[in-house]
Amino acid sequence: MESLGDLLKAMPGGRNMKQQADKLMADLLEDPLVGMLRNKYPELDDATIKLNLNRIYQCTKEYRNCTNCTGLDQCPNDFEGHYTELSCETVGGVVQLNDRKVACKKLIARQSENRIRSRIRSFYIDDRALSQGYSADEIVSKDIERMKAVGQVIGYINRTKEEGLQSEGLYLTGSFGTGKTFLMCYMLHELAKAGFTGAIVYMPEFVEDMKSLMFEQGKLKETVDLLKDTDLLIFDDIGAENLNPWVRDHVLGSILNYRMNRKPTFYTSNYGLDDIEQHFSFTNKDGDDLHKGQRLMDRVRPYVQLVHVTGQNKRGR
Structure with missing residues (x-):
């Protein structure tokens, strides 16, 4: 000037x-x-x-x-x-x-938005999904076919704002590109405004990284502890990862065992709960182990509300 x-x-x-x-x-x-x-x-x-x-x-x-x-x-x-x-x-x-x-x-608005973003961690998720901002009108009007799912997510957000962290999370299932990740990022953004911390993890890449950290115990513990302690944890695209017994039992199992009855965990998947249990039961190393799959599902199924996300594939539009 x-x-x-x-x-x-x-x-x-x-x-x-x-x-x-x-x-x-x-x-x-x-x-x-x-x-x-x-x-x-x-x-x-x-x-x-x-x-x-x-x-x-x-x-x-x-x-x-x-x-x-x-x-x-x-x-x-x-x-x-x-x-x-x-x-x-x-x-x-x-x-x-x-x-x-x-x-x-x-x-002031930018500083407020930066404080909101600082409460959210993302692993292998495009940060634009968390930083672009959202409006409830956009969420509702984007696809009328998924109105019921949107209502369930918004209802969950409102309950958490009024009552605090819930004992159960959400399991969003539906076809490719129906907006499951979009809805979960919206939930994280809205609840970060209310002071909650959160993390969203893209499962296929997360699992491969955990395999490489098997012998780096310091980095592994830091990552696992963060996912255990964050208020809201989302496993995105679960079922698309290539599990091995160690990641399933000692990483994923450890995180879910800690969080159940403490903090809610959320999932997005193209598979329903029964199909995910079958997925957890099979690894390339050991083949089928129904007991291990059921054991992990005992830390998932009782602690989620099932949400069916219907609608059109919006990718590439």
Whole structure:
């Protein structure tokens, strides 16, 4: 932003600074913003305005910048995302003009959104799914066929906001591209606004990474502990992963065993609960082990509400 000194120098005949200052003083006295300031502080006289010409000029300049704001990234004010606010007080019979920097609405909104995002961790999920923002109207109107599922998710969100963490999560099942992940990201975003932490894990890549961490116990424990402790945990696209006995029993089993009766866990899948139990029962190493599959499902089935997500495939649209 140009300073008052720069403005005076740039004016024709800038060497006659007193004349130019007098002209600027006269212009400021006619400025509606200065009129509003004087209405608020009747004690603000011409002498005080002249003494604080630079402050008042900066205030009016920043106010107009904010009025015509095109976004924080293009903010021309001295302190990005802030404007100057003026106030008056009389001390010992002398009128004093004070200024302070105030955060604008756009900066406050961005800071609030950053705090929300800091409560959410994503593993192998496109961050745009969590950062784009959502509206309830968009969620409802996107596909009328999935209205029932949307109602269940929104109902769950409202219950959690009113009552705190629930004892059960949700299991979203449906065909490819019906918006299961989209709905879970919406839930995370809404509940992060209410102060809850959350994590969403894309299962196929997560399982492969866990296999590679088998002999890196420090990193493995850090990841597992994070997923155990977060308020809301989503396993996305469960059933699409290539399980081995170690990941199933010592990683996934450990996380679910800790969370049951403590914190809700959520799932999205193209498979129903019975099909997922069969999936858990089979590994490439050991073949079928129905007991192990049932054991894991005992930590899933009783702790979820089943949600059928119907509708059209929206991928690529």
